[in-house]
Amino acid sequence: MKRRALISVFDKSNVEKIAEYLEGRGYEILSTGGTYRKLKECGVNVTEVSEVTGSGEMLGGRVKSLHPVIHGGILANRAKAEDMSTLEEREIAPIDIVIVNLYPFFAGLKEDKTFEEMVELIDIGGPTMLRSAAKNFKDVLVVVDPQDYDNIINEFEEKNEISYEFKKEMARKVFNVTSSYDAAISEYMNEDGEEEYLSVSYKKEENLRYGENSHQDAALYLRNDGKGVMNNIEILGGKKLSYNNIKDLDIAWKVVWEFDEPACCSLKHNTPCGAAIGENSYDAYMKAYNCDPISIFGGIIAFNRKVDKATAEEINKIFVEIVIAPDFEEDALAEFSKKKNLRVLKCQYKPDDKYEYVSVDGAMLRQTRDEKLLEELKYVTENQPSEKELEDMIFGMKICKYVKSNAIVVVKDKMAKGVGAGQVNRIWAACEALDRAGDGAILASDAFFPFSDVVEKAGEYGIKGIIQPGGSIKDKLSIEKCEELGISMVFTGLRHFKH
Numbered sequence: 395m396k397r398r399a400l401i402s403v404f405d406k407s408n409v410e411k412i413a414e415y416l417e418g419r420g421y422e423i424l425s426t427g428g429t430y431r432k433l434k435e436c437g438v439n440v441t442e443v444s445e446v447t448g449s450g451e452m453l454g455g456r457v458k459s460l461h462p463v464i465h466g467g468i469l470a471n472r473a474k475a476e477d478m479s480t481l482e483e484r485e486i487a488p489i490d491i492v493i494v495n496l497y498p499f500f501a502g503l504k505e506d507k508t509f510e511e512m513v514e515l516i517d518i519g520g521p522t523m524l525r526s527a528a529k530n531f532k533d534v535l536v537v538v539d540p541q542d543y544d545n546i547i548n549e550f551e552e553k554n555e556i557s558y559e560f561k562k563e564m565a566r567k568v569f570n571v572t573s574s575y576d577a578a579i580s581e582y583m584n585e586d587g588e589e590e591y592l593s594v595s596y597k598k599e600e601n602l603r604y605g606e607n608s609h610q611d612a613a614l615y616l617r618n619d620g621k622g623v624m625n626n627i628e629i630l631g632g633k634k635l636s637y638n639n640i641k642d643l644d645i646a647w648k649v650v651w652e653f654d655e656p657a658c659c660s661l662k663h664n665t666p667c668g669a670a671i672g673e674n675s676y677d678a679y680m681k682a683y684n685c686d687p688i689s690i691f692g693g694i695i696a697f698n699r700k701v702d703k704a705t706a707e708e709i710n711k712i713f714v715e716i717v718i719a720p721d722f723e724e725d726a727l728a729e730f731s732k733k734k735n736l737r738v739l740k741c742q743y744k745p746d747d748k749y750e751y752v753s754v755d756g757a758m759l760r761q762t763r764d765e766k767l768l769e770e771l772k773y774v775t776e777n778q779p780s781e782k783e784l785e786d787m788i789f790g791m792k793i794c795k796y797v798k799s800n801a802i803v804v805v806k807d808k809m810a811k812g813v814g815a816g817q818v819n820r821i822w823a824a825c826e827a828l829d830r831a832g833d834g835a836i837l838a839s840d841a842f843f844p845f846s847d848v849v850e851k852a853g854e855y856g857i858k859g860i861i862q863p864g865g866s867i868k869d870k871l872s873i874e875k876c877e878e879l880g881i882s883m884v885f886t887g888l889r890h891f892k893h
């Protein structure tokens with residue numbers, strides 16, 4: 395009996411090549427409408443699926459291949475006599491190769507199509523054929539990726555048949571594609587996030603050289619809808635990003651977009667080591683640099699405004715790994731190009747992921763992003779902050795959001811002069827931040843004070859105002875200490891732990 399290959403593809407690139415090859419090997423080619431026409435034009439001898447099913451395509455293409463004659467031909471277990479006699483009884487011929495790729499749902503997401511258009515992009519017949527063939531991979535070769543056409547030809551040429559391993563590998567690919575395809579549909583339909591199953595759809599962009607350390611494997615997967623910062627970064631110069639680079643630039647980018655004013659953030663080990671707002675990018679950079687001219691070395695520098703030549707010249711005086719900004723002046727790029735390894739990233743996309751995911755052993759955690767800054771400002775001391783001090787307080791709290799807990803940020807003139815991060819008790823974070831800052835006017839804390847010790851320490855360093863969420867049963871102690879030391883204290887009512 396003549397062997398049969400069913401070809402039904404949306405992406406018709408190179409389809410004639412594989413069809414001609416299979417025809418040359420004696421396969422009968424079956425195809426759905428559009429694929430049939432394309433192959434016919436290319437001179438392939440092809441039979442239309444509707445001729446095989448005896449039922450014309452209908453409902454505008456919603457039903458083309460969904461028929462027992464097709465799925466029986468694919469799913470019959472060739473080693474099972476019962477299956478084969480059923481085929482014979484029903485006059486169904488087996489289908490040995492299934493080549494299908496799907497309606498472009500991912501591309502539709504990127505093009506922001508309407509809901510009705512997206513629904514029409516949900517392929518039904520394609521995944522059904524792919525899944526049937528992949529389930530029966532022992533007997534059927536299934537191909538979902540046009541990039542595999544050459545591999546099939548090579549496999550045939552080398553072995554004169556398709557090996558079990560190859561067929562299994564192709565089936566694995568199919569379930570990977572169809573599950574991601576369905577996950578994207580599920581994600582698209584899901585508006586409130588309260589799903590029973592976690593369905594997210596990401597595609598591997600590349601293997602990274604290594605993970606956090608050189609003995610760890612790592613890869614970058616991008617959202618299939620083309621959204622998100624990482625999907626919208628243009629690398630204008632320098633080598634590829636590393637795993638740590640990506641994690642770091644994510645935080646630096648989030649910091650600068652906390653601000654409407656021109657802002658700059660220098661960051662190391664996922665922690666801002668300098669951050670400032672200024673008149674322009676140059677001013678913000680110089681202030682961020684001066685927060686901590688030592689730690690910035692080898693760091694990441696993010697801006698929320700275009701970067702000019704003067705700023706690039708200043709940055710080039712030190713070694714940094716990455717500069718990321720919404721845009722660059724041409725002469726700034728020329729300046730940066732003097733540094734071979736410096737990654738220059740252009741990104742005009744602001745952070746907008748709704749959820750953050752973290753894996754723990756055996757589970758995934760999901761939370762909404764920490765998008766809020768405060769509930770309500772409460773002035774809890776007699777002594778009130780000046781307008782300028784209040785601005786520094788808000789500035790400090792915006793930085794605190796991105797510093798690992800316990801987090802204390804000491805601010806002066808809209809510069810994060812001292813950052814105390816990731817300490818297991820708050821007083822250590824305060825000591826670190828105050829010590830680093832040298833001098834500062836404002837102290838911001840990501841969470842409340844259980845004792846008055848942080849206020850006391852702040853007083854020693856001449857701090858004028860403190861902003862913190864408040865809410866401790868011992869708030870009174872801190873407030874009293876502030877009154878005693880002439881420090882103003884403001885509560886925000888909102889904690890910003892970052893673990």
Ligand SMILES: NC(=O)c1ncn([C@@H]2O[C@H](COP(=O)(O)O)[C@@H](O)[C@H]2O)c1NC=O
Nearest residue numbers: 404426428429456458459460495518519520
């Ligand atoms: N409904 C069906 O029976 C059906 N059978 C195949 N398709 C899809 O139709 C596309 C190919 O169609 P055409 O050959 O007409 O261009 C493929 O992407 C394939 O996945 C179908 N379409 C969608 O649901």
